Amino acid sequence: MRVQPAVFPRNNHELQLPLPMIYDELSSLIMTATTLAMLIVIALFLLWKLDFVATLLTLKNLRPELPTEFADVWDQEKYAKSQAYERDGAKFGIISSIVSLAILLAFWFAGGFGWLDSWVRSFGFGEIVTGLFYMGSLFLASTLLSLPFDIYHTFVHEEKYGFNKTTPATFAGDQIKSLILGALLGIPLIALILWLFQTVPNAWIYAWAAVTVLSLLLTFLAPSLILPLFNKFTPMEDGELKSAIEAMAKKCDFPLVGLFVIDGSKRSTKSNAFFTGFGKLKKIALYDTLIESQSTEELVGVLAHEIGHFKKKHIIQRIVLSVVQTALIFFLLGLVTSPDSAFAQILFEAFRVEQISIYVGLVIFFILFKPFSRLISIGLSMLSRKHEFEADDYAKTVQGTPEHLSMALKKLSRNNLSNLTPHPLEVFLHHSHPPVLQRLAALNRD
Numbered sequence: 001m002r003v004q005p006a007v008f009p010r011n012n013h014e015l016q017l018p019l020p021m022i023y024d025e026l027s028s029l030i031m032t033a034t035t036l037a038m039l040i041v042i043a044l045f046l047l048w049k050l051d052f053v054a055t056l057l058t059l060k061n062l063r064p065e066l067p068t069e070f071a072d073v074w075d076q077e078k079y080a081k082s083q084a085y086e087r088d089g090a091k092f093g094i095i096s097s098i099v100s101l102a103i104l105l106a107f108w109f110a111g112g113f114g115w116l117d118s119w120v121r122s123f124g125f126g127e128i129v130t131g132l133f134y135m136g137s138l139f140l141a142s143t144l145l146s147l148p149f150d151i152y153h154t155f156v157h158e159e160k161y162g163f164n165k166t167t168p169a170t171f172a173g174d175q176i177k178s179l180i181l182g183a184l185l186g187i188p189l190i191a192l193i194l195w196l197f198q199t200v201p202n203a204w205i206y207a208w209a210a211v212t213v214l215s216l217l218l219t220f221l222a223p224s225l226i227l228p229l230f231n232k233f234t235p236m237e238d239g240e241l242k243s244a245i246e247a248m249a250k251k252c253d254f255p256l257v258g259l260f261v262i263d264g265s266k267r268s269t270k271s272n273a274f275f276t277g278f279g280k281l282k283k284i285a286l287y288d289t290l291i292e293s294q295s296t297e298e299l300v301g302v303l304a305h306e307i308g309h310f311k312k313k314h315i316i317q318r319i320v321l322s323v324v325q326t327a328l329i330f331f332l333l334g335l336v337t338s339p340d341s342a343f344a345q346i347l348f349e350a351f352r353v354e355q356i357s358i359y360v361g362l363v364i365f366f367i368l369f370k371p372f373s374r375l376i377s378i379g380l381s382m383l384s385r386k387h388e389f390e391a392d393d394y395a396k397t398v399q400g401t402p403e404h405l406s407m408a409l410k411k412l413s414r415n416n417l418s419n420l421t422p423h424p425l426e427v428f429l430h431h432s433h434p435p436v437l438q439r440l441a442a443l444n445r446d
Contacts, residue, residue, distance in 0.1 A: 033346045057423035059090055060423070062086065064080075070410055074410070078414055083419075104367070109352075116138070131190070131194045131358065135359055163270055190362075223285070231263055231264065234261045236261050240296055244299075245284065254310060263288055265287075265288050272287050273299075273306060300399070305391045305405060314391070317387075329369065337361030339356045392405060393442070396443055421437070
């Protein structure tokens with residue numbers, strides 16, 4: 001297959017070079033495309049290999065002795081169970097990553113990207129509708145291929161260790177809701193992006209603005225419109241806990257307008273807490289499983305930590321970095337999907353797609369961008385871990401003691417069967433939170 005290269009004439013009357021020289025140029029183009037394809041494959045393989053090595057090192061780092069810091073909350077049986085949970089999860093992760101990479105490479109080198117493009121073009125729709133069919137087909141195929149792994153993770157892995165509370169009906173309902181929600185939000189946005197890149201100069205700026213506005217809007221609307229589709233949010237009843245949380249919010253000058261309990265136990269025994277909203281419209285939500293396992297002082301410590309993120313302006317920093325990252329993505333996307341770009345011609349040839357288009361370019365770009373995305377995510381995770389230490393310190397300061405948050409972290413790690421001794425490489429690559437042992441050490445440091 002070949003692209004339609006703008007640098008070569010289309011008929012012999014326009015030739016300025018002898019045919020052998022044109023053949024050499026075309027051969028050079030194909031070799032360059034082949035080289036690019038191999039470089040992308042090597043990069044993807046190295047990413048997988050890096051994750052694989054980090055997983056093996058983490059498994060090797062498991063120790064049978066329970067760290068003394070957790071002796072007052074954990075017991076040896078629970079600790080052994082957490083290590084078995086980590087081992088099983090690592091094996092599952094390795095298998096699923098191998099399958100995912102193998103399917104991607106098989107589809108790619110079998111000419112799947114080009115074949116799918118030819119198939120959707122055969123319907124005779126316009127570029128935008130064709131693009132929606134193309135990307136929708138890939139998304140649907142990816143969802144169906146990942147479904148067996150999701151089922152296994154929920155009903156086998158999580159079930160084995162006592163976490164799963166999801167019924168088949170709830171699981172199916174969640175899948176359907178996610179698909180419908182993805183279609184309602186994704187189709188108009190993708191259509192807009194395709195239209196912008198087809199018709200507007202410097203389209204990346206407008207696409208970036210559209211995605212940024214939608215992201216901020218979803219952040220604001222998710223607690224009231226999206227999250228209730230999956231979980232029930234019940235206003236917290238009056239009592240000791242509510243009074244203690246409101247007193248802490250007042251002490252921290254935190255603009256709390258709502259306090260809710262989430263029925264997390266409907267799906268899992270794992271627990272969490274978070275706050276949402278902009279400006280003066282902050283809402284705090286606690287999983288019912290968290291409330292059941294923590295004392296009032298410990299829950300207030302957890303929420304003081306979340307308030308610490310707000311007071312230290314961590315949320316704003318993350319939003320700004322996300323906006324900048326989105327701008328970089330769309331700027332680079334504009335470069336690799338331009339029909340006049342020599343690199344775009346080579347790139348599409350590498351993926352065995354004959355005709356340059358924005359929608360195929362979007363798909364190829366995010367495969368190509370994956371190694372760079374990993375570098376960005378490592379940097380963001382480093383910043384996130386720094387923020388966690390700062391929020392812990394804030395909670396310690398406003399509560400006047402590290403005891404309550406420390407105990408809450410120990411209980412959370414026990415209830416979620418957290419790995420207490422992840423390898424530093426695993427933390428560096430993937431963890432947005434520092435290991436619990438490091439957080440406890442920082443909390444108890446004078």
